[in-house]
Each structure stands twice: as structure tokens, then as C-alpha cells.
Amino acid sequence: MDLRYLLRAEGKTIQAMWVAMGSLSSFALAIVSAAILSRYFNKTDYGTYRQILYVYNTLLIIFSAGLPSVFAYFLPRYTAEQGKDIVIKVTKVLLIAGGVFSLFLFLTADIIASLLKNPELSRGLRIFSPIPLLLLPTLGIDGIFSTYKKTIYIAIYNTVSRSLMLLFIVLPVILFKGTYIHAIYGWLVVSVLMLIIALYYKNIPFRGLMRQGSSLTLKEVFGYSLPLVGASLWGMAIRSADQFYISRYFGIEVFAEFSNGFIELPFVGMVTGATSVVLMPLFSKLIHENTNGNGTAELLELWRNALTKSAIIIYPIVIFFLFNSRLTVVTLYSDTYANSAVYFSIAMMLNFFNIIVFAPLLFALGETRFYARMHMCFAIIAWAGGYMVVIGFDSPVILAVFSTAMAVVKIAVSLRHVGVKLNIRVFELIPGKEILLLLLHSILVMISVKLLIGLMPFPVENILFLILSFIFFGVLLLPTARLFNLNYISVIKPIFQGTIAK
Template structure:
């Protein structure tokens, strides 16, 4: 009997947990060893890479999850091989473009220190782009435990290669970038090995899929991703250009989603994409697709919201614990982004992609990208505040989610309230908010000499109150922890 969707998602969560944990550890270490300006420059290099990555991958990593469920293993091997060739080509083009565009990018961001770092970093894309798509391959064949293993190994390797030269050899930005290059080469070898695991001892058969079909599906996704990255890049560009590397360092450390949100939503998306694709391709069972989607949404809310509400109240303390007192200013950005975490559990992309609505998805992102770049310019002129830019970014992201919800409901011929379990979600939010307020006021009379003790005391009492009072709100948080505990006990 095949593993359940929850079981498959569990391993993707573990994969995300390892990625997020190692990323946080890396940021915490580098924040302490680099000065603010130096750390800001390093984060700008990563920002440029992540921005251009979406453009050059052309939506190809998404193709694995869409097409592989429609072919047998022998044909799947042929599909993977074909897409890998395209990934190698786009990786090479990415590296060449990054090298020659480095001086122009440095001038745009008003940071001359970027040129040398970007040109050295240009060796990375040609090695990392071909590693993409592993999640789609293993999710399609319901072997997501390999995603957890690969992510843990590759991210740990990246952490060691980047951090060791900085800590033990007093290296600066260039030492960290050299670490990226070294880790990328080893990761490429590891990824090529992992991509062959599902097809071990399988003789490939030619799959009835053309390059034209692949790009007909991936190109609209690439366009949407391009617009999406432009939406995401707008706040980073304006803050970097108008407020300097120091403010950008504070912003980039703080304006992040709660790691658990990314872990749960990415796991849900990876697992549901091939499921939805198969339902649409073979059965067209709209009711089953909506049932699975609503179930995933409710489970995500009951897992994520207790943490979102807690971190909303203790944003400043969390930033200090992670990055030191110098990054206390990151707390306001973290707090602003917590409001987005309430909404971005709603995953519209897997549903739209499975329904083949990639062109619509791309057009909507195009209009939203135009809005945020124009609006961002006026916000800078009127408010001259990096926090105002962050608020604009969150407001538009929430607007985007609601727009997509409305159109998905329209495509399916149902009402929005039939897509989202609104009452259940409001019940979770009411319960968690009442619990954190009760704890906050109950402990407000104490004087705390240690930030970590303050956070721990509030967290423990909050967790206890949450569990003890859950039955009053007809909620059961423990039932969603049982599958995790059972997995770990095996």
C-alpha cells in the first residue's frame, strides 16, 4: 500500500527543516563575523543570484512534477535525462550572463564592492542549476525520504564550505564565495547521483514528449516566476539602493517568513502537485481535488498559526537571539512579515498548474509586478522609509492571494467559501491569540535579565495553555503531531 499524502509530506518537511535550519545557522554565524556593510554586500550577492535564477531556469524544475506521473519508470528516465540537458544549458547561460553583467548590477545597487564577488560567484550557477528538480522527481515516485537525505547532505556541505573559511581563517566575503563554488561542485555530483536513484536498473524507453511540449508548459511558469521574482525583488532593490548595505542587512535578516511556514507549504506543494496533475489527467474529479486541497489547508493552519502568533509577539527578541543585539532593528521587518504568514498557507499554484492555467498565472503576476515597482517608487518618495516598503510588499502579497482564490473558485464553478475552511481557520486564530495575550499579561510583572529565559518562559506557558484549552475551541493540535512522532519512533 502506498504511503499517504501526509507521510510523503512528512519527509519533505524534514527536507525543508534541514534546509531552513542550516540557512539560519549560516546567517547567524556570518552576521557575527562580518560587519553590517560586509554582511549586507554578501546578502546582495545572494539576492542577485536568487533573482536571476528564476529567469534562467525557465520553469524547468516544475516540469518534473507535472509530467513524470503521466509516464512509467522507463519513460520517466528519458524525461529526466532530456530536462537535465536543458538545465545544464541554462546554467551555463546564467553563469556567463552573471559574469559580464556584474559591473552593471553593482552600479544599479550603488555598491562597487559587488563586482568582484559577483564575478567569482558566476561559477556557481553552471553547477547548481542542473541540481534543481530533485523534489519533483522523488515526489512523483513517492520516494520523498530521498529529498530529506539529499537536502540535509547538500545544505550541510554548503554550510561547512562557507562558514569554515570565515571562522577559522578570518576570511571575508570572498572566502565565503569560494566556499560556495567548492560546495556547488560537490553538490552537482551528489545531485546527478540522486536523480538516477528511482531509475536504478531501469532500461530507458523513449517518452512521447517533445521539447515543444516541455517549454509550452514551463515557459508560462517561467514568465510567472520572472514576474514573481520581480515582485519579491522590488522591496530588496529599493531598500538596497536608497538605504545602503547596512539597512539591507537588517532587512534581509528580518524580512523572512517563519521557517515552519516554508517547510509545511513547500512540502504540501511538492506532494500535491503530482496528485492534482494525476487527478486532472486521469479522472477530472473536481470534488476530490477540492477535498484534498481543503484538508491540506486546514492541517497547515493548525500546525503553523500557533507559531506565527507567538513570533509576532516576540519578533525583536528572536532577532537578537539569532543575529545579536546589532540586529534588533530586524525585528520590525520580521513582525511585518508575520502578517503575511497568516495568508500564505493558501497554496494556489499546485491547483492552477494541475488545471493547466499557467498562462493566467503568468499574466496575473505580470500586472502585480508592475504595480509593486510603481507603487514602491512612490512610497520611497512619500515616506522615505524601508519599513513602509516592507508593509507595501506584504499588503500586495495578501492581495495577490485573495485574487487567485477568487479566480480559482471561478474556474471550478464554486464560491470562495467552499475553497477555504474559514470558520476553522478563524477558530484557530482566535484560540492562539487569546492564549498568547493571556500569557503575555500574566508574565508582564516579571523582570527578565535574560532574553532567552523570557522567550522560553513565555513559550512553555503558551504551549501548555494552548494544549489545555484546545478542547474548548474544538481543536486538537496533538492529532497532527502523532504522525510525526510515529515516523520518528520507527
């Protein structure tokens, strides 16, 4: 079964494209915001600002109670008129949860500041505290519009809302040469606008429809959402361990450098996310209908094909940025954050492995309990192991390496479990030959690009070097692919053909 067929099936190509574009715009605007604020704030102010984001995003998982996910699960089971009732009910609950979140932040600001050893954080959190009340009711846009196959609105909403946030957060800092406090005030104002826009957007699929009471109760809603909170909490615990230890033991300035550098390339999540959306229902069907063993062979072929094509799209770009990590970071954040390059390089190493989207396979196999237990175990390892790394090595870089290595091991454990369940060897799941050829080709092309630019008769620096490198890389990559039996165009072309056809 060819991936071209999968991407065309049931009109999912264009839906996935709009979701990916929305994600890309959100990430791009977040990067622009970070790049600007890094230049206007001193490291203390910027580190405090990033700590506020860290606290908010960490607690958001708890206080949102998994509610944004209920839309995609329950709305398809009810009529559109009843769906309108469900959206209103859940949004009201999110509003209440936002109020509790805001109150919690205000009352515990001193405790959180003490934990992170930053007294200034207490003031910032209290000023920030009304924002969750305004933002939590905006959650769930993705689930609503994906249910009614109107994902273009997700891209529009994400682009508009993130652009407004960029404008209101950054502009006061630039105009008044302000501190992180000015940025928070701007965030507070834009949150009011985002709430109004989100409530308008949530009503778009139900225009002209009369609200009809649904039989869905809050007990059912929380019965579905709260178990997801448990899995999310373990995932949050894993992600927040290194941030906590670096913030507490290495200071605000190192935390600022780490925050700007330890990020993954956004398009990786776009590609793997779209692949997950397409593969999940197909995996479920193949496993459910696997009565004579043929389903396993078909699933394996489908999996390897998808993995190979994801690698063809992702690996060359990862190699490019890996070779240009320092220049990329300096271009984005200025020379002040040159030290962030080492964290950027470490984080990108994970991109060679996380093209393996194991979650759809585990869910299709009904292994959700294993999925939750695995994350619980790795959360314990993240905190206990992270503490030992801090005490034993006293190095934020080693802590970043440990965090990345742990993520790779988690992928390996998941694949082994899948192999046991399907009664196949783990190596059968990995197209090793194709991946090695991809890596070799991309590395050789990137080395050639470095040599070519080094031979130029005039000095090339910073952004110009990055642009020329990218152009030369693309020009050399495509025609030399045949020497390695690779065809990048054949992977990208069907996606655009499917989009145009839809």
C-alpha cells in the same frame, strides 16, 4: 470527506513528510548560516554577500528555463529506462545553461553593481561567476525522486548538501576571520562537491537499468518549461521589487537588516506545500466529475476542512513569534540586527493569510492563464507602487508594509475568481468563526505567558526567555483549547498515525 482520509490516500502522507523535512533542513541551515555570518561580517560585507544571493536567485529563474520542473511532468509518462535517458538529456541542458549563466554574470558584473549602487559587488560577482555552471546541473532532484516515490532521498540530499554548504562557507570565515570573499571561495569549493553528489543521486532510481532512448525531444521539453518561466518571472519580479528599492535607495546596511528580518516562518510553507500536494488531484477529480452540482459542495467541504486544520497548526506558532519577534531576531543575529525585528513582524502578518493555498484550486479549474495574468498585473503594481512608496514616504518599513499588503490583496483576488467560477460567495470559502477562535485563544494564551514570566523571582533574558515562553505557551495552549472548542491534538495525531502506518 475528512482530511485524515486525504493524508492517507495513495501513500502521500509519508512522501509529503519527507519533502517537508528536506525543506525544513534547508531553511534551518540557511538560518544558521545567516546567524553566523551576521556576527562575523560588518554590515557592508554582509549586505554585499546578501546582494550576491539576491542577484543569483533572481537570474536563476531565467537561466534554469523551468527545466527542473520537467522531471515531475515527463518521467511518469515513460519507462524507468527511458527516464534515465530523459534525466541525462535534461541535465546536459542544465549544464549548458549554467555555463551561459556564469558567463553572463562575469560580463555584466559592473552593470549589476552600478544598478545596485555597490561598486564592491562587481568584484564579488566575478569571483562568484563559476558557481552557476556547477550548481545548475544539480537542480531537479525533487522532481526525480518524487516521481519514483523515493522522497526520503530528497530529505537526505537537502540535509547533506546544505550541511556541506554551511561548513565550507562559514568555516573559512571563522578560522581566518575572513570577509565575504572567503565565504564565496568556500562556496566555490563546495559547489564542486555538490555537483558530484547530485550526479550520483540522479542515478539512484536507475541503478541496474540500461539507458533506453526516449522519444522526448528538447522541443517538447521547452514547450512545457518555457511557459512556466513566464509565470515564474512575474513572480520573481514581485518578490524582487522591494529588495531592489531598499538596496538602491536605502543603502547596504538597511538592506542587510531587511534581508535578515523580512522572512516568513519555514513551517508555514511546509504545511501549505504538503496540503497543496494532497489537494490538487482531488480538486481536479471533483471539478472534472461535477455534473450535478454535488462536486462543488464536496469540494467546499474539503477546502474548508483543510484550511481550518492548516490554521490550527500554523496560527499558534505565528502568534508566538509575533509576540517575540525582537527577541527571536536578536537571538539569531545579535543586537546589531535588532532593527530587523520590525520587518520580521510585518512579514509574519502574511502568514495569517497565505494558509489559503489558492493555486491548486485555480489549476484544477483550468485557470492557468488567469494565474499568469494576475501575477503580471501584481508585478507591475509591485514596481510602480513600490517606487511611489519610496518617493512619497522614503521609508523601508512602509515599503515592507506595501509588499505584504499587496500579497494579501493577491490572495483576495484569487479567492474572488474562484468564487465566481464555482458560483459561490467568497465568504463561504473561509471558515471565519474557527479562525477567529484560533486567533483569540492563541493571543490570550500568549498574554498569559508574558504575565507569568514577568512574575518570576529572577531576571529572564534572551534565549532562556524564548525557551521558557515556548514551554509555557505549549503547556497552557493544549489544556485550555477545550474552552474554545478547539482540539489541536486531533489534527496532529492522524498525521503521525498515517506516517507510522505507512
